Amino acid sequence: MRGTLTPRLWATTLGAALAAGVLLVAGILAGSSDLGVGDVLHTLFVGGDRTDYFIVFELRMPRVAAAVLVGASLGMAGALTQAFSRNPLATPDILGVTSGAAAGAVATIVLGGGAYAVGAGLLGFGLPVVACAGGLLTAALVYGLSWRSGVDSYRLILIGIGVTAALTGVVNYLVVRAQLTQAAAATQWLVGSLSGVSWTSVWPVAVTLLVVAPLALGQTRALEVGQLGDDVSVGLGVSLQRHRLVVLACAVVLTSVAVSAAGPIEFVAFVAPQVARRLAGSSRPPLVASALVGAALVTAADIVGRALMPWPVPVGIVTAVVGAPYLIWLLTRRSSAERTASA
Amino acid sequence: MPVTSPPRPAPGAGVAEPPRPGRPRRGGRRATLALTCAVLLVTAASLALGSNHLGLGQVVTGLLHPAEDTGAIVWGSRVPRTVLGLLVGACLGLAGAVMQGQTRNPLADPGxxxxxxxxxxxxxxxxYVADLTSVLALLWLAFTGAVLATLLVFGVAALGKGLASPVPLALAGTAVTALLGALTSFLVLTDESTLAAYRVWVVGSLSGRTLEGIWPAVAIACVGAALAAANTRSLDTLALGTELAQGLGESLLRARLVGLGAITLLTAAGVALTGPIGFVxxxxxxxARRLVGSGHARLLPASAAVGAVVLLACDVVGRLIGGQSEVSVGVVLSVLGGVVFVAIVRRGRMAAL
Known part of the structure; x- marks a missing residue:
């Protein structure tokens, strides 16, 4: 099974897009405050009182938009790293993005003032910028350290493991040493959450996705060829080092911006590409379908977390609870496409 | 057909001798010697160094006379730490080697x-439920949880494509890990007193442990090590790829069962004793692969030795840099281990799986 444009891939992409769209609408309609579906529709199309307007346009819409965009960014980033390294376990985390962002964010929380600063920081400016910078810098460090007249993906992975471990140690140390309230705030951030998302945190993710996604899609053919091994790629005229740099840079930028908006919703980048690949029956994770599955997953998880639970549950927890059983179910099914296409 | 294989035995004469994927290096004996010295050295350092300053002579006196004051420090604190560090490090190193051999994935760790x-x-x-705090209770809890989780992963993989390809195993493991991790975070975020206990446990520490409760863990670890040893040849064969392994007469089901049994028991013993120490x-x-190559007969013991040395060395460093409030081994291990690991990877060409 090869080639990017099989009918099954089209069907998967369309299906995922449809699911994401339906969930997007559902996300605007559903919520914890008792605003009926009719009220929401009325507010949207006719105009409601000030409270309803605020809830729909300033609370629910940015939140749903953030869920879709963050999910799409993480899904695509995961598809890039998994396809690039031909390793289903290689999420952008291994490039140190998440751990770098986490180290930045947790340091801000623990060293930079009390729990109040965290609440304000999540809404405002400071924490996301620090997290994003931490992610980008760490990824640059990993890439730089793996450079020895070129970057080899195996060495890159190992260096990523080392750097990630070091930063995780720092995060753990900070959490252990912090006061309990700060430790709780840090843990909350580390799980990943969309509460407190406003339009100001949505725009960077949207712009990044718009700029980076076309760049990433431009690498589709090189990724396809790359499945056959490095030597074949070079033989078929792929400039390996440039290809690697572009793919990794795309994954890193997508991930750090997404993480800075919503915290490390770690599981999405792993599960979305795997689900998309299995649904599409392709030999590597498809980029667009992975992004759409990611968007659908995070949006669904957010709806479950804020509307269906007795009390709000962070989206990072629900993603794993929703996504993991689905992947497990896919894994337990025998399919003939699987046998020819094990990643 | 592998041309390097020795003359083939008559059909039905048992399992064909698999070709060794990693040729034993010439420096094998030197590596053994170096690892033995390293283990001895780090053991001595662990006994001699700590937040209570004792001279070497005092340590020796303490070792010989447990009843005296120095004896209480040495036997009450340093000996348990040293024993635990060596034991857990060896368990985790060994489990990691079996794990990477089974999944043929450099990102696979026992977790x-x-x-x-x-x-x-x-x-x-x-x-959360019962306010359990005693070391022994947590040990058994951790062990039970570890075994149940592995059974779940194993069940998922076995229900699906079977155990032939390592990929579904790794994927099922990651999915289950994420699921359980999410539930853990949920409980921890709901209840601050649970977070207080959890954030200390999860880092992994050797301090404040006694040898109480170590014997069941030692027994479990021994069974795990025996299974790992029994798995050695299968791991070498699996390195050639599943199909070739089957062609060579390897029973995949048995190889997987023995390997997973070894991984589970070894890791569970380690996690139960000291908390989830990840990096080793x-x-x-x-x-270890860099020292002795990738043949598992050498790789398994070498990994155990490297694991023991690394874990105990990091614990000693943690005792020294923190002063009276020492830094726990899990933290030192990730930070220092991470940096050293990067340096090593940068210096040489790593032997690929």
Whole structure:
């Protein structure tokens, strides 16, 4: 099974897009405050009182938009790293993005003032910028350290493991040493959450996705060829080092911006590409379908977390609870496409 | 057909001798010597160094006379730490080597089969529901959780494509790990007193442990090590790829069962004793592979030795840099281990899996 444009891939992409769209609408309609579906529709199309307007346009819409965009960014980033390294376990985390962002964010929380600063920081400016910078810098460090007249993906992975471990140690140390309230705030951030998302945190993710996604899609053919091994790629005229740099840079930028908006919703980048690949029956994770599955997953998880639970549950927890059983179910099914296409 | 294989035995004469994927290096004996010295050295350092300043002579006196004051320090604190560090490090290193051999994935660490996640969840549930705090209770909780989680992963993989390809195993493990981790985070975020207990346990520490409760863990670890030893040849064969392994007469089901049994028991023993210390299992096999090559007859013991040395050395460093409030071994291990690992990877060409 090869080639990017099989009918099954089209069907998967369309299906995922449809699911994401339906969930997007559902996300605007559903919520914890008792605003009926009719009220929401009325507010949207006719105009409601000030409270309803605020809830729909300033609370629910940015939140749903953030869920879709963050999910799409993480899904695509995961598809890039998994396809690039031909390793289903290689999420952008291994490039140190998440751990770098986490180290930045947790340091801000623990060293930079009390729990109040965290609440304000999540809404405002400071924490996301620090997290994003931490992610980008760490990824640059990993890439730089793996450079020895070129970057080899195996060495890159190992260096990523080392750097990630070091930063995780720092995060753990900070959490252990912090006061309990700060430790709780840090843990909350580390799980990943969309509460407190406003339009100001949505725009960077949207712009990044718009700029980076076309760049990433431009690498589709090189990724396809790359499945056959490095030597074949070079033989078929792929400039390996440039290809690697572009793919990794795309994954890193997508991930750090997404993480800075919503915290490390770690599981999405792993599960979305795997689900998309299995649904599409392709030999590597498809980029667009992975992004759409990611968007659908995070949006669904957010709806479950804020509307269906007795009390709000962070989206990072629900993603794993929703996504993991689905992947497990896919894994337990025998399919003939699987046998020819094990990643 | 592998041309390097020795003359083929008559049909039905048992399992064909698999060709060794990693040729034993010439420096094999030197590596053994170096590892033995390193273990002895780090053991001595662990006994001699700590937040209470004791001279070498006092330590020796203390070792010989447990009843005296110095004896109390040495036997009450340093000996348990040293024993635990060596034992847990060896367990995790060995488990990591079997794990990477089974999954043929350099990113696989013993935690990937949900072992650490299962243990963490069990501990958190225990603290949350019943306010359990005693070391022994947590040990058994962690062990039970670890075993249950592995059984779950194994069940998922077995229900699906079977155990032939390592990919579904790793994927199922990661999925289950994430699921259990999410439940753990949920409980921890709901209840601050659970978070207080959990954040200390999860880092992994050797301090404040006694040898109480170590014997069941030692027994479990021994069974695990025996299984790992029994798995040696299968791991070499599996390195050639599943199909070739089957062609060579390897029973995949048995190879997987023995290997997973070894991984589960070894990791569960380690996690139960000291909390989920992650980095050793991941990196010790990579370092050992550099020393002795990738034939598992040498790689397994070397990984165990490297794991023991690394864990105990980091514990000693943690005691020294923190002064009276020492830095726990899990933290030192990730930070220092991470940096050293990067340096090693940069210096040489790593032997690929």
């Amino acid at each position: 990937i089969f949900g072992v650490s996640a299962g243990a963490s969840l069990a501990v958190v549930v225990g603290v 299992g991941l990196t010790a096999p990579h370092l």
